Amino acid sequence: MKNKIYCGEINKKYINKEIIIYGWVESYRNLGKLIFVNLKDREGVIQAVFKPQYKIAYNIATQLRNNFCVKIKGKILERTEKNKNLNLLTGEIEIIVFDILLLNKSKALPIDINSVNTEENRLKYRYLDLRQRKMTEILKKRSIIVSYIRKFLEKNKFLNIETPILTNSTLEGSRDYLVPSRINKHNFYALPQSPQIFKQLLMIAGLDRYYQIAKCFRDEDLRSDRQPEFTQIDIEMSFTKSVLFRCFIEKMIFNIWKNIKNISLSKFKILTFKQSMKYFGTDKPDLRNKLKLIDLSNFFIKKNINRIISISIKNKYLCNKKIQNLIKYIYYIKKYGTNDLNIFQVNHNKLINIFNIKNISIEHLNHKKIKDIINKNKSNHNDIIFIGTEIIHYNNISSMGYLRKKLGKDLNLIQKDKWYPLWIIDFPLFKKDKIGNLVPMNHPFTSPKNYSVDNMNNLLKKDPYQILSDSYDLVINGYEIGSGSSRINNYKIQKKIFDILQINKIVQKKNFGFFLEALKFGTPPHIGIALGLDRLVMLLTNTNNIRDVIAFPKTTSANCLLTKAPNKINYHLIKDLGLSFI
Known part of the structure; x- marks a missing residue:
């Protein structure tokens, strides 16, 4: 041809x-x-x-x-x-x-491919929407990015290996999508949230460099950068250390930006999870926004364990804004749990409470302490200082972190032509979920940092939340592009983690028995990462909506407007599958 x-x-x-x-x-x-x-x-x-x-x-x-x-x-x-x-x-x-x-021939189109259409109409007639030049270029660029990644990894001796789509339920942090089995009535497969266990088994098999452009499925709340089915660049490697592995990933990301956008990324900054939360109130900070959180807890009598935080805004950024309009941020941050936000204007060495809200009172502070607060915020005359109690949310972003993000956007503080790649490292191994239960920060196969079998019990007795994991997230301009870690390759440690998470022995044997057994057969040290292809393409094509980079996406309510999925299944089909109890 x-x-x-x-x-x-x-x-x-x-x-x-x-x-x-x-x-x-x-x-x-x-x-x-x-x-x-x-x-x-x-x-x-x-x-x-x-x-x-x-x-x-x-x-x-x-x-x-x-x-x-x-x-x-x-x-x-x-x-x-x-x-x-x-x-x-x-x-x-x-x-x-x-x-x-x-x-x-063609009928008159139900959408105008040369104009702006409602997203509902675009998704309903997606095959026509994709005729738009913008959409065509995004999908072409996505194809080029995938092609480049494959060539880069295969040049470095990684094998492209597929893993099952129909599998068992595993603990990956979200709800599973379940598929009923016709042959094994009343039994279900789970669609993979990631190929986590399978890629670790490939390391045990001696296939020491694996990658896959993998389809993953998570039944979770959706937003502009999240879909129920998504694509990740899954990479696993044996016999290497975290620092060396991150350098390898950096090289790949650097070359993608150079090849696709002709941009040389700056040096990848490294922050610990603790540092990121301290200064930015989130584990995925956008470093184009130069605002930082300032801890003022020592200046006040603490009534609880939460920090008292300030954010300082230079007057030059407010020159076209009415000071009285700042009251909207008091109402904005309340939905994230901070009910005591105060807004002060610097008047030489004094702080003037603009709205006379005295949830956080400075009246008991002497002149020196007020001056110290002003100096700590590096504030000058007429600058604005927001002060409020910080509430930490289970999703690793605090109320003052939300405020920092909002102020950066509203006051045009984001350097839109800049790129700031960043590694967040040293995450806690465990965290509390919405209802206060102990759960993995990442997943239960993440290796603790600087551990031995003997000292694990001592660490756990002291405070499980203080145990660090050998894990890392790759963040670019406020988007978590990838997440990875060193994996547990010791049977006893893996068993101990399952016990800590209160996974009973029956469930351990049923869901993970094969994996625990595999760990006994000379499991090598191994490490990996899952990079979100969809988010990567979002950044490289200058769009902020993940639906723009997927050919046939779902809505935020997980519906496909084109095919009308999900839909009710024919009653006779349900009966044939042995699912009459549904």
Whole structure:
């Protein structure tokens, strides 16, 4: 089969050549003696000219309408100087058509692919929405990114190995999607939240460098950067250390940005989880926002275990804002648990309570302490200082972290043309969930940091929340791009972690018995990461909505407006599957 020629690829080297191209009518103009048609495909647009001397083609052209699908044959000629359109890649040439085949007609489209449409309509008619140049370019770039990643990893001796989609339920931190088994009635498969156990088993098998562009499924609340089914770049490696592995991932990410955007990323900064929460109130800070959280707890009589935090805003960022409008942030932060936010304006060495709200009183502070607060915030005359109690949320972002993020966006403090890659390391091994239970910060296969079998019991008795894990997240401009860790390769430690998490022995044997047994057979030290392909493409294509980078995404309520999934299943099918109890 000959290489296909796309409309947008035709240039001056094709002049005087006869070619055949396929595409859709983007627009047409019938000037009587000449008919001009803009023909488009995924690579661009070319101008086709129909002349009366080619009578059959000309007569068919009079019937053309937008979005008709056609095949044309003609000769490429250079346009006259006055008719050249240098804004188009094909603007210096045109095709004189002497044969046309109408492949299919088109009704008027229910969406305007050259205009703004509601997202509901875009998702309902996604196959038409994807004809937009912007959407086509995103999917093309996604394909290029995946191709580059594959080449990079395979050059470094990683094997592309597939893992099962129908599997058993594992503890990955979210709810599973379940699939009923017809043969084994009343039993279910779980769709994988990640290939975690399988990739560790591949390390035990001696396949020491694995990767997969893996489909994953999580039944969780959705947002602009999250989907129920998503794609991750899954990488696992034996016989290496965290520092070396992170350097390897850095090299891949650096080269992706260089190849895709021609941008050289700055040095990857490293923050511990504790540092990130201290200064930014989140474990995925956007370092383009230079605002930091300042701990003022020592200046006040603490009534509880929460920190008292300030955020300072320079007056120059407020010059076009009315000070009285700042009251909206008091109401904004209440939904995240801070009910005592006060807003002060610096008046030389004094703090003026703008709204006279005295939830956090400074009246008992002497002149020196107030001056110290001003100095600690590096504030000058007329600057604004927000002071409030910090409430830490289970999802590793605090109330003052939310305020920092909101202020950065509202006051245009984000350096939009900058890139700040960042590693967050030394996460706690455990955390509390919504109802206060002990759960893994990442997943239960994450290795504790600097441990031995003998000292694990002592660490656990002191305070399990103080145990650090050998884990890391890759964050770029406020988005968590990837998460990984060293894995537990010791049977006793893995068993101990399951016991700590109160996974009873029956469940351990049923769900993880095969894995625990595998750990007894010379398991090598191994380490890995899962990079979110969808979020990576979001950043590289300058969109902030994950649905823009997925061909057929779900809504925030996990519905597919195109296929109407999920839907009710036929009663007889349910009965045949042995699921009459549903």
